Amino acid sequence: xxxxxxxxxxxxxxxxxxxxxxxxxxxxxxxxxxxxxxxxxxxxxxxxxxxxxxxxxxxxxxxxxxxxxxxxxxxxxxxxxxxxxx
Amino acid sequence: xxxxxxxxxxxxxxxxxxxxxxxxxxxxxxxxxxxxxxxxxxxxxxxxxxxxxxxxxxxxxxxxxxxxxxxxxxxxxxxxxxxxxxxxxxxxxxxxxxxxxxxxxxxxxxxxxxxxxxxxxxxxxxxxxxxxxxxxxxxxxxxxxxxxxxxxxxxxxxxxxxxxxxxxxxxxxxxxxxxxxxxxxxxxxxxxxxxxxxxxxxxxxxxxxxxxxxxxxxxxxxxxxxxxxxxxxxxxxxxxxxxxxxxxxxxxxxxxxxxxxxxxxxxxxxxxxxxxxxxxxxxxxxxxxxxxxxxxxxxxxxxxxxxxxxxxxxxxxxxxxxxxxxxxxxxxxxxxxxxxxxxxxxxxxxxxxxxxxxxxxxxxxxxxxxxxxxxxxx
Numbered sequence: 001x002x003x004x005x006x007x008x009x010x011x012x013x014x015x016x017x018x019x020x021x022x023x024x025x026x027x028x029x030x031x032x033x034x035x036x037x038x039x040x041x042x043x044x045x046x047x048x049x050x051x052x053x054x055x056x057x058x059x060x061x062x063x064x065x066x067x068x069x070x071x072x073x074x075x076x077x078x079x080x081x082x083x084x085x086x
Numbered sequence: 087x088x089x090x091x092x093x094x095x096x097x098x099x100x101x102x103x104x105x106x107x108x109x110x111x112x113x114x115x116x117x118x119x120x121x122x123x124x125x126x127x128x129x130x131x132x133x134x135x136x137x138x139x140x141x142x143x144x145x146x147x148x149x150x151x152x153x154x155x156x157x158x159x160x161x162x163x164x165x166x167x168x169x170x171x172x173x174x175x176x177x178x179x180x181x182x183x184x185x186x187x188x189x190x191x192x193x194x195x196x197x198x199x200x201x202x203x204x205x206x207x208x209x210x211x212x213x214x215x216x217x218x219x220x221x222x223x224x225x226x227x228x229x230x231x232x233x234x235x236x237x238x239x240x241x242x243x244x245x246x247x248x249x250x251x252x253x254x255x256x257x258x259x260x261x262x263x264x265x266x267x268x269x270x271x272x273x274x275x276x277x278x279x280x281x282x283x284x285x286x287x288x289x290x291x292x293x294x295x296x297x298x299x300x301x302x303x304x305x306x307x308x309x310x311x312x313x314x315x316x317x318x319x320x321x322x323x324x325x326x327x328x329x330x331x332x333x334x335x336x337x338x339x340x341x342x343x344x345x346x347x348x349x350x351x352x353x354x355x356x357x358x359x360x361x362x363x364x365x366x367x368x369x370x371x372x373x374x375x376x377x378x379x380x381x382x383x384x385x386x387x388x389x390x391x392x393x394x395x396x397x398x399x400x401x402x403x404x405x406x407x408x409x410x411x412x413x414x415x416x417x418x419x420x421x422x423x424x425x426x427x428x429x430x431x432x433x434x435x436x437x438x439x440x441x442x443x444x445x446x447x448x449x450x451x452x453x454x455x456x457x458x459x460x461x462x463x464x
Contacts, residue, residue, distance in 0.1 A: 022238060034205060040205075041232075042199075042204075042205060042207050042208065042210035043207075043210035043235045043238045043239060044235075045205060045206055045207045045210075047096075049100065049102075049103065049207060050096055050099045053098075053102065054095075059103075060103065061102065061105070062103055062104065062206065065103070065205075
């Protein structure tokens with residue numbers, strides 16, 4: 001597991017994603033998908049990429065984006081990159 | 087954060103996704119040449135399937151390659167990656183009149199991302215690029231996929247009010263009653279009522295002295311007689327120059343438009359442009375009043391009522407079942423209601439972004455004139 005510049009809890013990660021997607025926090029749960037979260041759009045994706053890169057030093061490439069179909073997938077990715085600590 | 091700062095920040099990150107440098111990423115968005123039309127149309131069909139008409143390449147040629155690009159090849163932008171076009175957006179140049187001062191602007195429309203790259207930030211990045219390039223960007227034609235993103239990147243306005251003038255109920259009853267004879271009988275009374283109502287409106291209201299109305303197919307001579315000015319019905323509006331009207335409505339390959347003119351001593355003081363087309367969704371002919379303008383400030387509401395009314399009569403003559411009117415300003419709204427247009431709904435699928443040096447009153451929705459002609463659908 002790589003060492004991110006900063007580490008946050010899973011709850012904080014979910015709150016961060018909600019903010020980036022302009023979604024109500026209660027809707028941003030691991031089961032939520034691109035289809036159920038209207039804010040997970042092109043701009044939301046750009047902002048997520050920027051936050052991951054600038055704040056955590058983690059790049060998200062095309063292949064990584066292809067694998068993200070749910071919020072849970074994003075959380076898993078952040079965990080694998082060492083961003084999320086329990 | 088300013089638009090430029092936001093764009094620079096996101097370009098750096100976005101470039102990494104494509105394993106490009108920011109400079110190469112920026113250079114990947116170019117104005118299309120005619121050789122790109124086929125690929126763009128193919129991409130449009132991939133996404134929108136049967137919604138894209140058979141003559142789509144002809145439409146793209148007219149919309150983006152036939153006016154207003156100056157020395158540039160076109161007003162259609164394409165994003166190329168690994169030799170393929172994976173994104174495109176059109177920019178329709180216009181002038182927005184704010185306090186009588188013209189400001190260069192573009193309407194962006196026909197935005198499309200290849201399905202393999204959808205949802206990965208390209209659409210948002212292209213919009214940010216346009217916002218950095220042009221003083222005012224107006225996003226029209228939002229669909230369910232793009233509307234959320236547009237709410238984040240732009241300010242939603244003007245508020246689009248949709249009005250309808252029911253003309254006949256044949257199709258309505260045909261869809262609900264069997265056999266057809268029963269539907270025909272059921273439609274008779276409401277059709278008669280509507281016809282009488284229209285006739286009463288027409289008879290009661292008189293044009294100002296020395297005014298005459300005429301209805302014609304749109305042609306160069308009539309366009310040459312139109313006022314070379316904006317509508318004057320609201321403080322902020324896109325300019326409707328003669329060149330624009332010629333391109334938008336006479337050169338338009340998708341529809342045939344007609345025009346009602348109100349003249350005073352042989353000078354055109356007002357006009358309304360309309361067309362009739364078949365609605366696939368409703369299975370009937372529908373009329374659309376697309377654009378209008380009135381120069382006579384003293385009599386403008388009375389003239390506009392007559393222009394709208396005459397357009398409805400002509401739409402009825404072409405066997406349409408309803409006339410549609412989409413607008414924003416209070417003057418046009420009041421005139422439409424007075425002659426019997428019924429308000430149906432209000433939405434906001436028209437978005438504006440202006441650079442920081444533009445007067446912030448541009449974000450005041452109530453100051454805008456807006457018509458269906460602003461959009462890309464007809």
